[in-house]
Amino acid sequence: MQKLYLVRHGESEWNNLKRIQGQKDTFLTFKGEKQAEKIANRLVSEEIDIIYSSDLKRANETANIIGEKLNLQVTPSEAFREIKFGSWEGLSTEELTEKNSEEHFIWLNQPHNFKMDGAETLYEVQKRAMNKIDSILKSNPNKNILVVSHGATIKTIILGYVGIDLKYYNRMTLNNTSLSIIEFRDRNNVIKLLNDTCHLEEDKYE
Template sequence: MKRIYLVRHGESEWNLLKKIQGQQDISLTANGIKQANLIGNRLINEKIDKIYSSDLIRAYKTAEIIGNKLNLDVIQMVEFREIHFGIWEGISNEEIEEKHKDNQILWRKEPEKLEIEGAETLKELQKRALSGINKIIDNEENENIDNILIVSHSATLKAIILGLLGINLTNFKNLTINNVSLSIIEIREYNRVLKLFNDTCHIKERQ
């Protein structure tokens, strides 16, 4: 049995400004760095064997902080980047509400149907992200490894969780992934089980 630990990056500068990031390379805030240290502390006793991360700086830096605590290097994979949001990237939520109201409503109600100029669809995102998961699972070097950590982004992690559990993408809108939250999926012989979802107790304990 393998455990896949899924962590979202810490708070970024554009999280704070409520701007759509997509694949723009935005740095962590000071608070995001603190959050990364807190999730790193939580994972110290989890016997993580390998760390994989999106190559975008907000995720990679989060993974690097965790890796420093666990004495592990971080392997970057483009497959775990955030969804490409096309013309929405760099726009605030308020601007989207003003200029793209219909698509904003569609993203909230039926995101799997949304098609934005220059952007990935959720189906394309899921295909990309799951190809990364399969590369890790099928890698002979990981055959005897039990616990794998992946640091990524909100939409990407939701797409991975739904895909691994065989749940339709229409349920994407029903999930929330907070900054530095922890989710765990067990890859068992006959099935896959969600053991933990969007847990942030490591942050709440310090508030």
């Protein structure tokens, strides 16, 4: 049974500062690097054959830490980048609320209807990400694939492969270095695991 493993990147500098990242290139924090090491240790017991990642640093760094542990090369791809937020990128959450209250309200409450000049829609993100995964799966039958990407992108992938409308996008959350797994079964696709962070449990005591 073929599986798709989806990992969100570790904590980044702008995650820590609560700034909108989108496709801005930010690095992992020290905590993010440690989170990546922990998910890497978690994945040793899984049968992963191929690793892809977003080409943005925070995701690619996370993927390379995993790849080193699993002795697998990482292939970066623009297709797995985070949603492009245009003029929002770099703003703090407070600034976003003050300057873009109407668009922000739509993003929080009806994200599938979000449309702004210079930004991507969720449908555009889902299309580019799933087209790439479809191509990878077709070229690698019976291989298990790991994709290290970003919160919004991973959520659109999960919803797409199990046939759930993007209007339910905001009913899901994904933590840094969370693991989600989709199984491709004969009759349908199944979410085997969602937003699992058991490998980070010790953080509570650090």
